[in-house]
Amino acid sequence: MMVCVADIPRRSSSRTAKLASIPLGIAGRAAVGFGRRLAGGDRDEIDAEMTAKAAEQLFTVLGELKGGAMKLGQALSVMEAAVPEEFAEPYREALTKLQAEAPPLPAKAVHHMLDQQLGTKWRERFASFDDVPTASASIGQVHRAVWSDGREVAVKVQYPGADEALRADLKTLSRFASLFSTVMPGTDVRAILDELSARTEEELDYRTEADNQRAFSKVFENDPQFKVPRVVASAPKVTVTEWLSATPLSSIITGGTREQRNRAGALLAEFHFSSPARVGLLHSDPHPGNFMLLEDGRLGVIDFGATAAMPDGFPPVLGRMVRLALDERFDELTQLLYDSKFVLPGRTVTDQEIADYLRPFTDPIRTESFHFTRSWLQQAAGVATDFSGPQFRTARTLNLPPEYLSIFRVLLGSVGICAQLDAYAPYMRILTEWLPGFVDE
Structure with a gap:
């Protein structure tokens, strides 16, 4: 049911209470689920039920509040394809709604x-x-x-009051960032919130x-x-x-032809990799609502509120890292990670640990055309976020310098959409043409 609102709820106390209900609800359900498991309930069934309810609550609240709350939901939404298949349906439904719907302004x-x-x-x-x-x-x-x-x-x-709501939401959500891992495991919500906060004023x-x-x-x-x-x-x-008349990517994800899905995925990747070199800017809001496919086959792009300035294009060190990972020159790559501050101060990481951690993520550039699927993304994300696995311990030694945060979030978001599209995309050709340092020594 659509609810009309005169403006975004402005009172800080009421917005904070709504946002606080998310982690409290998650914690409460976790306690109930633990009790049911102790009583002999089926663990997988209980976990699936809890996750579905948590997803529904999270995205309902984020959508109602709009502002920074809805913006976080949209930032999370592009990684829907990485959610394990047994939990995917409630996420898919809630996230698809959040990408395009919210109560209207009268x-x-x-x-x-x-x-x-x-x-x-x-x-x-x-x-x-x-x-x-x-x-x-x-x-x-x-x-x-x-x-x-x-x-x-x-x-x-x-929306009237959007400025106050956006600032207040991001501040409140940051306090609860760690608890969101229950709903979106493996997603660094705090880093996303930090970046959203940094871009608040320019977007307003x-x-x-x-x-x-x-x-x-x-x-x-x-x-x-x-x-x-x-x-x-x-x-x-x-x-x-x-006005742009075209088919939204969300529609192509759910009902597009193989040709449409492949074209959309390839063009999306090319747009994100080529824009810094061609425009000096990176479109930094990768979710399906901002992209569409025209009848003539072109990719339409809208919503440029979140855009990162890159007057010199992508930093060449990024392409160099990808090339070293592809060539499995992990000794040189590990040293480059240290030199570029991708390893936390005081931490150590070995060549083999870096090799084991990064190998799944180089799959898209090992063939001329790579098939991005939900199962591939789930497997890659699952290995990196298995709390008991060695890759997770490696991840805890790594650092993402602030100047790379927007780049990585956008490129991971682009990959997430390609996986939702189930698209084949020529990543090797695109990187060869547009990523500085990938070819140049």
Whole structure:
């Protein structure tokens, strides 16, 4: 059932209480499950039931609150394919909803925001405006309209109170970060929250997003592979861009043809690897709601609020690391990890430990075209996050320098979407062409 809200719930106490209910609920269910297991209940069945309920509660609360809460949910959503298959269905359903749905802002509140941002005569700039939103995002919602010159446009309107809610949510969620591992094992929620917090201010000003989108649309104008809509108008809390008619990746994931899934996966990978070199920016919000496939086969890209500046492209040390891992020159790779601060101060790691840890992740570049599947991602993620396994102990010695956090999150998110698509993608060719240091010695 859709619930109308006048704006994002602003009271810090009520938002904190809702967010606190997530880890408390998880802890309560864990205690009940432990008791049932002691009483002789089937462990797997009980664990599956608890996980399903935890997933439902987590994403229901995150979706209701919008703001930073919903943004965390969307950041987690791209790794849905890594969730073990026995738990996957409740995640898949909850996450798919979260990527595209949220309670809408009433028309009166939308009109008030447009009055503030585009002036009280904003209606004269549109030939028509649909009061019913077509999509919801973490801090705003999108309306379909027709600009005065006849162009179909998308109008993104920020929720009133989004700025206060976003800052408060991220602060509150950080306190509970470690408990979310119960629901999304192997996901470093704290690192995601730290990065989201760092980008909060730039995302709240839609003028920054508009500037980012202008840069992308200029570079990809008339591109045979990618389509980025032009910006028509922008203000701090409203943007107007050309409308893009295409099939969302979420629909292709659930019902696309083999050809569509392969094309979408390959183009998504190429977009993320090529953008830093071509635009000097990295689109940093990889979830299926931001990508779509046009009838002519191009990949459409929207939502440039989260974008990382990379004027010199990807750092060459990243490509060098991937090349050394592929060539299994683990002695050189281990030294490079130390030199580049990828090993925590005071910790030690051996060549063999690095080899065992990284080998599953180099699968996509061992063949000309790699088949990304949920089972492959589950296996790779499972080995790295098995608390009792040696790879997990290796992971505890490693560090991700802040300048690499956005890159790794985006590329892992891109891989997660490819696995959801069940796509074949030519990663070797893409890395050879676009990743500095991968070919150059």
